[in-house]
Amino acid sequence: MSQSAFAKALLDNALPTPEGLIDPQGRPAGKRFDVYRNNVVLSLSEALADAYPVVEKLVGEKFFQAMAGVFVRQYPPKTPILSEFAPEFPDFLAAFPPVAKLTYLPDVARLEKARTEAYHAADADPIDGAALAALTPEQMAGAKLHLHPSLRVISSPFPVFAIWRKNSDAPETTIPKHGQDVLIARPFDMVEMRTLPPGAADFLRALAAGRTLGEVIEFCEKIPLFDLTANIGGLFEANLLINIES
Amino acid sequence: MPLIPHLPHSAGVGYKPQHLGDILADAGHVKWLEIHAENYMSAGGPMLADLKRLAKQFPISCHGVGLSIGGERPLDKDHLTRLKHLISWLKPASFSEHLAWSSHETGYLNDLLPLPYTMDTVQRVADHINEVQDVLGVQMLLENPSVYVAFAASTMDEITFLNEVVSRTGCGLLLDVNNVFISGTNQDYAPEDYIDTFPVEHIGELHLGGHIEDKDDHGAPLLIDSHNNKVVDPVWALLERLLARTGPKPILIEWDSDIPDWPVLESEAARATAALEALT
Numbered sequence: 001m002s003q004s005a006f007a008k009a010l011l012d013n014a015l016p017t018p019e020g021l022i023d024p025q026g027r028p029a030g031k032r033f034d035v036y037r038n039n040v041v042l043s044l045s046e047a048l049a050d051a052y053p054v055v056e057k058l059v060g061e062k063f064f065q066a067m068a069g070v071f072v073r074q075y076p077p078k079t080p081i082l083s084e085f086a087p088e089f090p091d092f093l094a095a096f097p098p099v100a101k102l103t104y105l106p107d108v109a110r111l112e113k114a115r116t117e118a119y120h121a122a123d124a125d126p127i128d129g130a131a132l133a134a135l136t137p138e139q140m141a142g143a144k145l146h147l148h149p150s151l152r153v154i155s156s157p158f159p160v161f162a163i164w165r166k167n168s169d170a171p172e173t174t175i176p177k178h179g180q181d182v183l184i185a186r187p188f189d190m191v192e193m194r195t196l197p198p199g200a201a202d203f204l205r206a207l208a209a210g211r212t213l214g215e216v217i218e219f220c221e222k223i224p225l226f227d228l229t230a231n232i233g234g235l236f237e238a239n240l241l242i243n244i245e246s
Numbered sequence: 247m248p249l250i251p252h253l254p255h256s257a258g259v260g261y262k263p264q265h266l267g268d269i270l271a272d273a274g275h276v277k278w279l280e281i282h283a284e285n286y287m288s289a290g291g292p293m294l295a296d297l298k299r300l301a302k303q304f305p306i307s308c309h310g311v312g313l314s315i316g317g318e319r320p321l322d323k324d325h326l327t328r329l330k331h332l333i334s335w336l337k338p339a340s341f342s343e344h345l346a347w348s349s350h351e352t353g354y355l356n357d358l359l360p361l362p363y364t365m366d367t368v369q370r371v372a373d374h375i376n377e378v379q380d381v382l383g384v385q386m387l388l389e390n391p392s393v394y395v396a397f398a399a400s401t402m403d404e405i406t407f408l409n410e411v412v413s414r415t416g417c418g419l420l421l422d423v424n425n426v427f428i429s430g431t432n433q434d435y436a437p438e439d440y441i442d443t444f445p446v447e448h449i450g451e452l453h454l455g456g457h458i459e460d461k462d463d464h465g466a467p468l469l470i471d472s473h474n475n476k477v478v479d480p481v482w483a484l485l486e487r488l489l490a491r492t493g494p495k496p497i498l499i500e501w502d503s504d505i506p507d508w509p510v511l512e513s514e515a516a517r518a519t520a521a522l523e524a525l526t
């Protein structure tokens with residue numbers, strides 16, 4: 001019996017126990033094989049719950065376990081590094097009919113995925129505003145601001161930040177009716193999150209895409225009510241700028 | 247210069263982040279720590295920083311769970327590269343992996359899956375271990391598995407299998423005493439016989455852990471390696487029997503789920519220390 005056949009039977013309870021697996025008396029292994037089946041699906045389901053605790057809270061533990069059983073059989077991890085497990089989960093939720101009514105759920109999962117990525121991202125030391133102030137106007141126009149490698153932005157038509165907080169560290173949170181852009185980053189040891197003012201998400205994406213400050217200024221002029229100086233200052237204060245390439 | 251395993255002949259525990267503060271305050275009888283390599287392969291973050299700090303104070307054993315040494319497909323070169331990177335900065339006192347497979351085309355299955363004991367399997371496992379040792383520049387330790395099924399295709403027992411692998415690779419062995427108790431019970435052989443015939447001269451480390459009890463389809467006992475509770479008395483008795491043959495060895499307490507408060511884990515390390523001290 002090949003490992004392919006073994007692996008297939010592990011992930012599909014409808015398949016019979018692979019032939020050639022026996023108990024000490026030479027009888028078919030039966031339930032003994034199910035130990036492996038359970039280990040695989042339960043351990044991966046636990047890893048999924050660890051990665052997406054707020055999604056689990058929103059749908060309930062029992063439902064989450066059942067859904068995890070479907071997910072992990074469809075998308076077993078690609079590598080043994082479980083902190084990178086289940087990047088497909090938000091899209092899976094968006095296409096999983098039993099949760100279709102929870103329209104905000106995929107974006108909550110995207111937020112949780114961003115938190116995990118930020119937690120394990122590369123470390124980097126922040127710079128302060130003096131480095132930018134030292135540039136001439138010409139140098140400034142051509143400069144590129146490098147964001148902290150842990151920085152992520154999630155833009156959602158749903159109030160995902162409030163939903164996340166209400167179901168984790170701040171149950172008293174009131175949920176607004178509008179969508180939210182959320183900044184997620186880990187400048188030092190802790191993952192930090194905050195909602196972004198209008199336009200800031202696009203501004204951050206322009207920086208992340210490697211645009212020069214001149215291009216970013218031009219781009220931001222088109223964003224109504226956007227305060228560029230305050231937003232750049234905010235990045236310095238949040239310790240999320242790590243280099244100025246000029 | 248290849249890394250030769252050199253853990254102290256004392257008690258260690260599997261490191262869990264929730265115990266960091268307790269360990270730094272007073273590690274008690276715990277003299278070294280074991281980590282699962284795959285938990286420390288990120289680009290950065292606090293877990294890596296904590297490990298760097300611990301590695302300055304404690305010998306670290308690097309225990310892989312995802313290399314799939316027994317896999318039918320070639321070793322994952324990317325994963326070997328990640329391991330090489332980890333070992334190069336961490337400089338662990340030991341590197342170990344399992345006699346098992348865990349990856350296939352379907353993906354990574356997050357369990358230690360069993361192998362038929364045949365000469366073909368010996369050769370495949372030996373080729374993979376030679377590759378690991380060449381790439382990593384270490385003498386690795388290979389751990390005996392806990393098994394729930396047997397293979398009709400097997401042509402030799404586990405100890406013969408391990409001896410064949412050692413003679414082809416020069417690797418060392420990690421003897422998990424709890425796994426001996428589990429496999430002996432599940433496969434209907436006396437764990438004492440296994441302990442008495444194990445090639446002790448190749449042992450670089452011992453593991454102890456907890457298991458749970460179930461029954462198979464015919465009502466026969468079926469033990470499951472769960473690492474979620476204390477080491478049971480019959481396993482401590484097997485440890486003493488083994489130590490009488492080997493003399494002092496590094497002993498690890500594994501506790502990976504339903505993780506207890508530090509004093510409970512430390513008390514298991516204290517019991518292992520007492521078993522070592524009883525030898526002198």
